[in-house]
Amino acid sequence: MQQPAAPKPTPPWGLGPYSTKRHGTTLESCESEPVQTPGCIQAHGALLVLRLGDLRILQASENTLQHLGLAAAELLGQPVACVVGAVAQARLHELLAREARGRGAVYAFTLPARAAGPALDACVHISEGVAVLEFEASGRADLHADGDFFLLVKAAVARLQNADNVRDFCQQLVEEVRALTGLDRVMAYRFHADQHGEVIAESKREALAPWLGLHYPAADIPQQARDMYKLLWIRPLPNAAGPLVELLPLANPDTGLPLNMTHCALRGASVMYTEYLANMGAAASLTMPILRDGELWGLIACQHNSPTHFPYPVRAACELLAQVASLQLKSAEQAEQFAYRLKMEDVHQQLVARSARDGDLLALTAFQPSLLDAMEAGGAALCHEGVWSCVGRVPVVAQLDALADWLYQQPSLDSTTRPVFVTEALSSVCPAAIGLEAIASGLLAVSLSRQRRGLLLWFRPQTEQTIAWAGKPTGKQPRLGPHGARLTPRMSFELFLESVRARSLPWSGIEVDAALRLRLLVLERVLARDAQLAELNADLTRSNEELDAFAYVASHDLKEPLRGIHRYAHQLLDSAIEIDGDNRQRVQSLMRLTLRMDSLLDSLLHFSQVGRMELEFETVDLNLLLEEAIEMVGARRTGSACRLTLPRPLPSLLCDPLRVREIYSNLLSNAMKYKRGDEARIEVGYIAADEQAVRPRVPLEAAGHTIFYVSDQGIGIEPRHHEQVFRLFKRLHGRDEYGGGAGAGLTIVQKLVQRHGGSVWLESSPGVGSSFYFTLPGMPGSQ
Numbered sequence: 001m002q003q004p005a006a007p008k009p010t011p012p013w014g015l016g017p018y019s020t021k022r023h024g025t026t027l028e029s030c031e032s033e034p035v036q037t038p039g040c041i042q043a044h045g046a047l048l049v050l051r052l053g054d055l056r057i058l059q060a061s062e063n064t065l066q067h068l069g070l071a072a073a074e075l076l077g078q079p080v081a082c083v084v085g086a087v088a089q090a091r092l093h094e095l096l097a098r099e100a101r102g103r104g105a106v107y108a109f110t111l112p113a114r115a116a117g118p119a120l121d122a123c124v125h126i127s128e129g130v131a132v133l134e135f136e137a138s139g140r141a142d143l144h145a146d147g148d149f150f151l152l153v154k155a156a157v158a159r160l161q162n163a164d165n166v167r168d169f170c171q172q173l174v175e176e177v178r179a180l181t182g183l184d185r186v187m188a189y190r191f192h193a194d195q196h197g198e199v200i201a202e203s204k205r206e207a208l209a210p211w212l213g214l215h216y217p218a219a220d221i222p223q224q225a226r227d228m229y230k231l232l233w234i235r236p237l238p239n240a241a242g243p244l245v246e247l248l249p250l251a252n253p254d255t256g257l258p259l260n261m262t263h264c265a266l267r268g269a270s271v272m273y274t275e276y277l278a279n280m281g282a283a284a285s286l287t288m289p290i291l292r293d294g295e296l297w298g299l300i301a302c303q304h305n306s307p308t309h310f311p312y313p314v315r316a317a318c319e320l321l322a323q324v325a326s327l328q329l330k331s332a333e334q335a336e337q338f339a340y341r342l343k344m345e346d347v348h349q350q351l352v353a354r355s356a357r358d359g360d361l362l363a364l365t366a367f368q369p370s371l372l373d374a375m376e377a378g379g380a381a382l383c384h385e386g387v388w389s390c391v392g393r394v395p396v397v398a399q400l401d402a403l404a405d406w407l408y409q410q411p412s413l414d415s416t417t418r419p420v421f422v423t424e425a426l427s428s429v430c431p432a433a434i435g436l437e438a439i440a441s442g443l444l445a446v447s448l449s450r451q452r453r454g455l456l457l458w459f460r461p462q463t464e465q466t467i468a469w470a471g472k473p474t475g476k477q478p479r480l481g482p483h484g485a486r487l488t489p490r491m492s493f494e495l496f497l498e499s500v501r502a503r504s505l506p507w508s509g510i511e512v513d514a515a516l517r518l519r520l521l522v523l524e525r526v527l528a529r530d531a532q533l534a535e536l537n538a539d540l541t542r543s544n545e546e547l548d549a550f551a552y553v554a555s556h557d558l559k560e561p562l563r564g565i566h567r568y569a570h571q572l573l574d575s576a577i578e579i580d581g582d583n584r585q586r587v588q589s590l591m592r593l594t595l596r597m598d599s600l601l602d603s604l605l606h607f608s609q610v611g612r613m614e615l616e617f618e619t620v621d622l623n624l625l626l627e628e629a630i631e632m633v634g635a636r637r638t639g640s641a642c643r644l645t646l647p648r649p650l651p652s653l654l655c656d657p658l659r660v661r662e663i664y665s666n667l668l669s670n671a672m673k674y675k676r677g678d679e680a681r682i683e684v685g686y687i688a689a690d691e692q693a694v695r696p697r698v699p700l701e702a703a704g705h706t707i708f709y710v711s712d713q714g715i716g717i718e719p720r721h722h723e724q725v726f727r728l729f730k731r732l733h734g735r736d737e738y739g740g741g742a743g744a745g746l747t748i749v750q751k752l753v754q755r756h757g758g759s760v761w762l763e764s765s766p767g768v769g770s771s772f773y774f775t776l777p778g779m780p781g782s783q
Helices: 064-068 086-098 149-160 166-181 223-229 271-280 312-358 397-407 509-575 581-612 622-633 657-673 745-755
Strands: 040-042 045-051 057-061 106-111 120-127 130-137 185-191 197-204 235-237 244-248 284-292 295-304 379-384 387-392 420-423 442-449 454-460 466-470 477-481 484-488 495-499 618-621 642-645 652-655 680-687 707-712 760-765 769-775
Touching (some): 045 064, 086 106, 086 130, 149 166, 149 312, 166 295, 166 312, 197 295, 223 295, 295 312, 379 397, 387 397, 454 509, 618 622, 618 657, 622 657, 652 657, 657 680, 745 760, 745 769
Antiparallel strands (some): 045 057, 057 244, 185 295, 284 295, 379 387, 420 442, 466 495, 477 484, 618 652
16 A cells, blocks of 8 residues: 655755745845755756665656656656666665765766667765765767877876966966866956955956956855865856756655755756856856865856856866866965075075174165065064164154054064064054055064064055956845845946055065064074174273273373473573573473473373273262363353353263263363354253154164263364264364364263263264264263
8 A cells, every 4th residue: 555645844944845946035145045955956967866775766856757768756766776777786886885975976887878868977976874876968979089188187287387386377277277178268266365256367268358357255155155165176057047957855755854965066056156157148167166275265267158068077177187286286385485485585694694794783774685675565674772774665763663662562572482463454453553554554573672672674555556346346235136036146247446445465474484584583693793792892891901001001100201301401491501592492392392292191191090990870960060060161261252051951860970070071171172263152961862853863872862962163073084083192183273282082081981881973064063972871881
């Protein structure tokens, strides 16, 4: 007695008991479309679902009569041998036992042509506990004569290996796929970080408009479609407008579940996708994923303007090529990155070597090659001990300082292993960068030292070029479509240009790694330099102590015989009654020379004492010291012809008061001596460490300290003599000009400043005046 038919279960996707893609589709979101379980196939082939244990037919496509000669209802419950024969069924047993479950479909056999139709290629795979057997017309007779696809793919793979960058690799790939398929257009489609896609390579029929360089919104490929492409290697759609046929029954009678058709070549296409292709004017498509480390990197997207057939050998060749391409993509990327990495490392080695030779980190930006010759950036900046050195287009110093203050607060720069900060949209995270987008939308920063305020920065401008979208990227909108009022893919694929603002090109991983390696090279150089300087300072200290001791002894011992010479010459003049005029003049010259030599020995003796004396540091009011120095040099005495100004009171400072008073007295004395005109005009002041806008040219070692100065409007000094004025006994004028002198005053000033751990320098021009600058960090030194 025949049992009543079991009621058909309602499919879990909620479209009613018999609803499939052909009936009542009311989608509101691409993500809700049942693309893995559509319950229907493309009508150009047939499909059977078999129980694994006995290979009996559980489900059949409604069109089996057309392709297999038997109606679907007649096949249900029958062994598959009733369709393919006993030999082919045995072949299926072997394949299913050998092939790993969950893999894609494999070729099983070819059914010979029969009255019902042409020869059929049969492919089989396992899906969630059932065997899925698909039949399609073989189309082998239509293949070109040289269609040895193994040799074709082998040759294609060899050519792909010659590419040394990603774009050339993808261009070669699309050329090879088009040669295999003969399709109208083949594209390599790459996904960006925000999931939108870009056509980076294209091979097409000449009459077609180019799509190379077009960008497509991320919404064009929903997430579930992206997930499926990570599981299958090829997706054929011979006729996007072709009819669909349902499975009978819609659900597996053993489990009540719909068939998972992820790996089915005949799987019914998404309504969204077929309408999308129709809107683009494409009638057929063939799609293959490009995977990198298991993730979807992009797609090989093929389109044809008329329905076409994809024979199994062609699909198999394309599938193999897609798999090989996914493996070789990494090699192409690595080849491209390797060349770039070599370039960066070569330039960085040159930079560090030159910095070591010149003894100055500023060589990283001051000469060619510079930091910009290694990294693809618009500008670069180096901050070392608070001083900036820049190349290319960078923010101004005040903006760099504000940016540095913000960077030092970022946790990523605190890392002991990777102290780096990277962004391509700086103004979106850093308030100090707002308004700097044209210069600094992208930033790659590595920390050299927080204590010394050391940073290496690279800047990229915003991408001012426009992105060419294939249609305005507004996503999909509900509208009236072929299947009623529901979500429908966009209709417009006209070129839409969108300006990208406040965002730069992204920084690659190898660029970040190269910046970190350069940081290590620079730190090694700094540490080596510090060690060398420490050793050199120790040697200089010992040498200076020995020279000071020798100078003291020599000057002290020479003074006694010199006094004797002067005394005897004086007695000779007083006692001699008859000395002619020439001889008297000679004796008088001898006395003057002894007095001058005595003055020089006094200066040398004092200089040697400066280097040997112990400094006594205390906090003092510099205004009091200045008043004492002014009194010593007589700058305010009646008739001194000196006008001295003090723009603001001087600060208090930790120093040796006697030695700092001597610094001021020597500088004031020089300013009064080398005046221009009848009156010496002198200004004494200071520039605080935070008054960057008015700071003079500052030596590297003086950066970050308060700068004191004594300026005059005197005769000035030519630039070529700026260093010589600090040499002992070096005078730029005649012995008796400008009041004479031993020429040791500025040398002693330099020594006293150095003993305070500071630096002294000048800015001067002939006929304009001179400004002597010095720092007094307040740290005892022994230079």
